[in-house]
Amino acid sequence: MQGIRPDNAVEYEFQVSEFPGKKVVAPWNRISSFTDSIQIRASGFPKMAYLGGYRAALGAALIVDVREVKRSRIISTAVIAWEPVQPEITSIYTSATLDQLFQQLQAPWLADQHPPGSFSSGVKIPSSNTNLVFTLQEGVFARNQIQYELTRNGKVHTAWRNNAYANSFVWLKDLPHGDYKIRIRYTAQPQQIAELSFEITRVWHETIAFRLLAAILSLVFVLLLLLFVRQRRKSRRAEINKSILQLELKALYAQLNPHFVFNALSSIQALINKQDIRAANAYLSDFARLTRDSLVHSQKNEIALHEEIQTLDTYLKLEKLRFGFSYNIKVEPGVNEYETNIPALLLQPLVENAVKHGVAGKEEAGHIELLINKSGHDMVIILKDNGEGITEKTSVSGLGLKLTRDRISLLNQIHPGRQINLAIQNTVPKGARLTLTFNQWFDEGTTDRR
Known part of the structure; x- marks a missing residue:
């Protein structure tokens, strides 16, 4: 610092602090160091006070105050800070x-x-x-x-x-x-x-259009490949098995009849018109899942009970959106729905019949309940609704009931030791109760029927 020399240094003292925060880096102290001959020659200035070297945190500045000792009057203040430099x-x-x-x-x-x-x-x-x-x-x-x-x-x-x-x-x-x-x-x-x-x-x-086209072409290729493989297979089943496949195909058509498809698409259109895009997307996704699951399951004689329940839940969810009824599916702890098989699509026509002839006209007051439990070695499935009950007209026009009875008759011929019984009765005061009993379904060697 200029002006402060060895002969007058005793008259001054200095302090170094950090800003912001006013943290004291060096407290008030007398000046005892001065520039040497090398610094004098390099700078061209006479000998002067040297206050030392100090560090400050990034973004902070150093404040150097010099004052007279006798009067405690600050005579000089200096601020040292980094110049802001930004990359370019x-x-x-x-x-x-x-x-x-x-x-x-x-x-x-x-x-x-x-x-x-x-x-x-x-x-x-x-x-x-x-x-x-x-x-x-x-x-x-x-x-x-x-x-x-x-x-x-x-x-x-x-x-x-x-x-x-x-x-x-x-x-x-x-x-x-x-x-x-x-x-x-x-x-x-x-x-x-x-x-x-x-x-x-x-x-x-990587464009969406290309990926969509590739997905469509891949799906078409897979479908054609599956169709080709299916056409090459020779029939190795007896006439009863062929009849079962034909009835399963009819049951599939009964599920996906044009009336249901029309109503489902109408419901989707109504949601779009109401600007409820989220609900429309959810409905469309469920409808596509139901269609896919039905097509896949129709190719199998038996599927896991869990898969059948998922398909029924999707179907009831779609119909609930149209009619407003409530439903409940309950599997008792004694039934392992993942290791227990069931004839594919056997329950679907019965559930659709409960919706169409039972609760469709009751709106929010309608209710359907599906209970699956174990009784000894038997599996018992109970389907109840609070509609008008089973009438003569329902029995005649109920295609689902007829298809189910025909399938059960053929299944009982193939597996005489595991008979399936269907009982239908009206309940009090209103409603219908369908009971499907799968006899000896949990015998040793048949529980895990995958």
């Missing part, structure tokens, strides 16, 4: 222009430092590009001097990290498509950040 992105190099980057590294005076338009924010780069290099202003930096963060579609893709290269560039590789923002800072001044936005675009085989 000068260029962007891609896989197609890496040769220019190498030229810049080898002979900077010959390289094109600013490829036209390459460093403008919002630049679009195809995802076929595997290299992306951001160069900074001139300088060679250690790895821990530069840090960067990368966000993709508004979410952090790469959290703040030290640069991977000891040079003036950040090199990124193999980025998926999306909207990106790179943020670069010097480690010594983390509050000074340079930002640049860019987009990695999709290549043609």
